[in-house]
Amino acid sequence: MEPVILSNIPFNVNIELLMKRIRLKKDNSHADDFRHLVEEAQAIARPKAMYRPVYIESKDDDHVVLEGVSLKSRILKVNLENAYRVFPFVTTCGMELEDWARAKEDMLLRFWAERIKETALHSAIGLFNKYVSEEFSIEKKSTMTPGSLEDWPIEEQRALFEIVGNTKDAIGVELTESLMMKPVHSVSGILFPTEVNFESCQLCQREKCPGRRAPYDEDLYDRRYSK
Ligand code: SF4
Numbered sequence: 571m572e573p574v575i576l577s578n579i580p581f582n583v584n585i586e587l588l589m590k591r592i593r594l595k596k597d598n599s600h601a602d603d604f605r606h607l608v609e610e611a612q613a614i615a616r617p618k619a620m621y622r623p624v625y626i627e628s629k630d631d632d633h634v635v636l637e638g639v640s641l642k643s644r645i646l647k648v649n650l651e652n653a654y655r656v657f658p659f660v661t662t663c664g665m666e667l668e669d670w671a672r673a674k675e676d677m678l679l680r681f682w683a684e685r686i687k688e689t690a691l692h693s694a695i696g697l698f699n700k701y702v703s704e705e706f707s708i709e710k711k712s713t714m715t716p717g718s719l720e721d722w723p724i725e726e727q728r729a730l731f732e733i734v735g736n737t738k739d740a741i742g743v744e745l746t747e748s749l750m751m752k753p754v755h756s757v758s759g760i761l762f763p764t765e766v767n768f769e770s771c772q773l774c775q776r777e778k779c780p781g782r783r784a785p786y787d788e789d790l791y792d793r794r795y796s797k
Pocket residue numbers: 718770771772774775776779780781782783
């Protein structure tokens with residue numbers, strides 16, 4: 571199937587919540603500067619997502635083939651055991667905010683602008699998840715991202731981008747030679763329907779990770795993924 575582009579993603583910042591997150595009190599003398607910055611960002615932000623509904627062509631012990639492209643990951647293969655159609659995707663805060671933030675010379679404004687970009691990325695991820703769930707009547711789903719686990723390393727970004735399509739022209743996201751995404755506030759991965767909830771964090775031992783979404787489960791790999 572052809573790639574789908576979501577470019578009309580609403581971006582409404584909950585200013586009070588974001589101020590709490592960055593520990594900026596309402597009565598701080600910089601609070602109005604922050605509000606002004608958010609208004610500026612909201613006027614230009616265009617968070618986006620691009621995904622491609624694809625059927626699984628084949629699987630073996632630790633490979634899955636989509637659109638003629640082989641992805642190497644034992645965990646991905648097991649997670650897709652009962653799936654027949656999956657959704658490789660790239661979501662982003664958008665180049666509009668990237669360029670806007672880069673032009674800020676003041677360190678504090680730059681820091682705030684980065685947090686606003688994160689919020690825009692979350693808007694894109696949220697809308698993409700909602701859209702795919704509704705469009706394809708998916709009740710339970712999980713995602714996997716190349717580079718989040720040793721089993722599916724960052725090098726697999728090349729294959730993932732090959733499947734999704736020309737993200738640079740469509741949504742402005744470029745995969746660099748060092749396999750970073752530009753804008754950096756972008757997330758790529760595969761969304762898949764599943765009855766068994768999966769988070770990479772369950773298999774990740776990194777301590778004190780601010781992004782942790784689930785506790786580390788030291789037996790999970792042996793229980794579910796070992797051959
Ligand atoms: S714990 Fe942190 S580093 Fe590990 S997979 Fe989760 S978010 Fe990524």
